Amino acid sequence: xxxxxxxxxxxxxxxxxxxxxxxxxxxxxxxxxxxxxxxxxxxxxxxxxxxxxxxxxxxxxxxxxxxxxxxxxxxxxxxxxxxxxxxxxxxxxxxxxxxxxxxxxxxxxxxxxxxxxxxxxxxxxxxxxxxxxxxxxxxxxxxxxxxxxxxxxxxxxxxxxxxxxxxxxxxxxxxxxxxxxxxxxxxxxxxxxxxxxxxxxxxxxxxxxxxxxxxxxxxxxxxxxxxxxxxxxxxxxxxxxxxxxxxxxxxxxxxxxxxxxxxxxxxxxxxxxxxxxxxxxxxxxxxxxxxxxxxxxxxxxxxxxxxxxxxxxxxxxxxxxxxxxxxxxxxxxx
Ligand code: UFG
Numbered sequence: 001x002x003x004x005x006x007x008x009x010x011x012x013x014x015x016x017x018x019x020x021x022x023x024x025x026x027x028x029x030x031x032x033x034x035x036x037x038x039x040x041x042x043x044x045x046x047x048x049x050x051x052x053x054x055x056x057x058x059x060x061x062x063x064x065x066x067x068x069x070x071x072x073x074x075x076x077x078x079x080x081x082x083x084x085x086x087x088x089x090x091x092x093x094x095x096x097x098x099x100x101x102x103x104x105x106x107x108x109x110x111x112x113x114x115x116x117x118x119x120x121x122x123x124x125x126x127x128x129x130x131x132x133x134x135x136x137x138x139x140x141x142x143x144x145x146x147x148x149x150x151x152x153x154x155x156x157x158x159x160x161x162x163x164x165x166x167x168x169x170x171x172x173x174x175x176x177x178x179x180x181x182x183x184x185x186x187x188x189x190x191x192x193x194x195x196x197x198x199x200x201x202x203x204x205x206x207x208x209x210x211x212x213x214x215x216x217x218x219x220x221x222x223x224x225x226x227x228x229x230x231x232x233x234x235x236x237x238x239x240x241x242x243x244x245x246x247x248x249x250x251x252x253x254x255x256x257x258x259x260x261x262x263x264x265x266x267x268x269x270x271x272x273x274x275x276x277x278x279x280x281x282x283x284x285x286x287x288x289x290x291x292x293x294x295x296x297x298x299x300x301x302x303x304x305x306x307x308x309x310x311x312x313x314x315x316x317x318x319x320x321x322x323x324x325x326x327x328x329x330x331x332x333x334x
Contacts, residue, residue, distance in 0.1 A: 005029045005241060008071045008113070010056050010104065011078030012049065013040025016119065016175060016230060018184040020075055021049050023234035029241070032069045034062065035078065043331065044184045057100045059107045066111035073115035073241055074108055076101065079149075082192060083123065083289070086145035097148035102155055109163050115244040116156065117237050120169040122226075122255070122294055124150040131261075132297035135171070135253055142289050153253065166251045168240040173226040173257030173296045175233055177317040178324030185324025186230075187331075194264060195227065195318065198271045199325040201279050209279050211264050213286035216293075222264035224293035226257035229311035229320070239305045252304060257296025258312045267314070274318045 007024055011017040012033030017040070024031040031049045034056060045051055050069065054061045056078050065071065079097040080086070086093040101118075108116060123146030124139045141147045156167040176195045178185030186196050200206045214221040236256050243252070262270075272278050301307045311317060 002242065003245065005072040005245065006070050007031050007241065008065060008069070008074045009033045009049070010074065010076045011035055011040060011119075012051075013037055013042060013044050014077055015186045015188060016172075016233060017075070017077035018044040018046075019179055019230045019234040020077065020237050021046050022179060022183060023231070023238050025049070027238045029238070032065060032071065034065060039188060041187055044187060046183065055100070057103045059103055059110075062104065062107040063111050066107065066113055071111070071113050073117070073244065074104065074113055075117045075237055075241070076104060077119045079119065081145070083143050083145045084192070086143050086148065090144035093144045093148040094151075097145070098151045101152040105155055105159055109159065109165060114165055114248060115241065116165070116167045117240045117244070118152060118156060118167060118169045120149050120153055120171045120253070121146060122171050122173045122257070122296065124153065124171060125294075127291045128294070131293045132259060132295045133255070134297040135255055135300055157251070160251045164248075166244050166248050168244055168252040168254065170233075170236060170240065170254055170256045171296075172233060173228055173255070173294065175230050176227045177229040177231065177311065177320040179231060180311070180320055182320075182323050182327050185328065186321065187328055194225075194267055195271075195321055198268055198279060199318070199321045202271050202275045202277065202322065203325055203329065207280060208282050209268060210282045210284045211268075212284055213290065214283050215286075218263055218292055220263050220265045223290055224261040224263050224295065226259065226261045226295045227267070227314065227317060228257050229309070229317050232309040232311050235310075236301065236305070236307050239307055243305055254301040254304065255296040255298055256301060257298055258309060259296055259298040261293060261295040262314055270314045270318045271322075274315055274322060
C-alpha cells in the first residue's frame with residue numbers, strides 16, 4: 001500500500017487545479033484547497049476536499065493550514081495565466097506568479113513542508129530554436145508571463161539546494177479537454193484558448209473562430225501546438241508527488257505534453273468532425289509573439305516517472321471539452 005499524502009492545492013478552484021484535486025482523490029490522497037476565488041469557482045472544487053478561501057500570500061493563513069492539516073506537499077497552481085495581459089500589466093504577473101510564489105515557498109519552508117509541485121509553462125522557452133523542445137534547451141521567455149514562471153523555477157532550485165525540500169516544475173504545453181466524467185472543466189470567463197473558443201462557437205456562444213495567421217512555416221500555414229488532455233496532466237502531478245517523496249534528494253523540471261502537435265486547422269477540423277457541423281472560420285493576421293510550432297520532447301517525464309498518458313487522442317479531447325461546455329451552460333443558467 002503506497003503512502004497517502006495530505007496535499008495543499010493552491011488554485012484548486014481553477015481549471016487545472018480542480019482536475020488535480022480529482023486526481024488526488026482518485027489516487028486516495030487527501031487534497032486541501034486554498035483559493036481566493038478571483039478566477040476560480042467554489043463549485044469546481046470536489047466536495048470531498050477541504051476548502052479554505054484565501055490568498056497564498058497570506059502567510060498566517062497558509063501556515064495555519066499547513067499545521068492544522070498536517071500538509072506533506074504543496075501543488076501550486078494559483079496564478080495568472082493570460083499572456084497578452086502579462087504584457088500590458090507585467091507587475092500583476094510578477095506579483096501573482098513570482099512574489100506570491102516566494103511567499104508560499106517561504107511558508108512551506110517555515111512549516112516544514114518538504115515537497116512542491118509547481119505549474120510551470122512552455123512559455124519559459126520563448127521561441128525555441130527547434131521543436132520538439134527539450135528541458136535543457138535555453139529558456140528565453142518572450143513575455144512577462146513566461147518570465148514570472150521562470151523566476152519561480154529559479155527560486156525553487158535555490159531553495160531546494162539550501163533546505164530540506166525538493167520540487168518538480170512541470171512545464172505545461174497546451175492544456176485542453178475536461179474531466180472524462182464531466183465533474184469539472186475549463187470554465188474561465190472570456191477565455192482566449194483555441195479549443196475553448198472553438199467549443200463555445202460550436203455551441204453557438206460565439207459566431208465564429210478567428211484563425212491567427214495562415215503563413216506560418218507549418219504544413220497548412222497555421223500554428224502548431226502540443227495539446228495535452230488536462231486529466232493526463234493532473235495524473236502527472238500525482239506521479240510527481242509520489243516520486244518527490246520516494247527520492248527527497250532529487251528535484252525535477254519536466255515537460256508535460258504528448259510530443260506531437262496539431263495545427264489550428266486540424267483542431268477546428270476535429271471539432272467539425274465531432275459535432276458533425278462546420279465552424280465559421282475567419283482568417284486573420286498573426287497574433288504577436290506566437291511561434292510557428294511548439295511541441296514538447298516528453299522523453300524525460302516518461303523515463304523518470306513512467307508517465308503513461310491515457311487521452312492522447314484529439315477527437316476525445318474535443319468530445320470532453322464539448323461535454324463540459326454543455327454542462328457549463330446548465331450550471332450558468334441555473
Ligand atoms: N489561435 C487562433 N485563434 C484563437 C486562439 C488561438 O488561431 O482564437 C491559435 C494561436 O495563434 C496558436 C494556437 O491557436 O497558434 C494556440 O493558441 P492558444 O491561445 O490556445 O495557446 P498558446 O499556444 O498561445 O498558449 C499556451 C498557453 C499559455 C502558454 C503558451 C506557451 O495557453 O499559457 O501556450 O506555452 F504560455
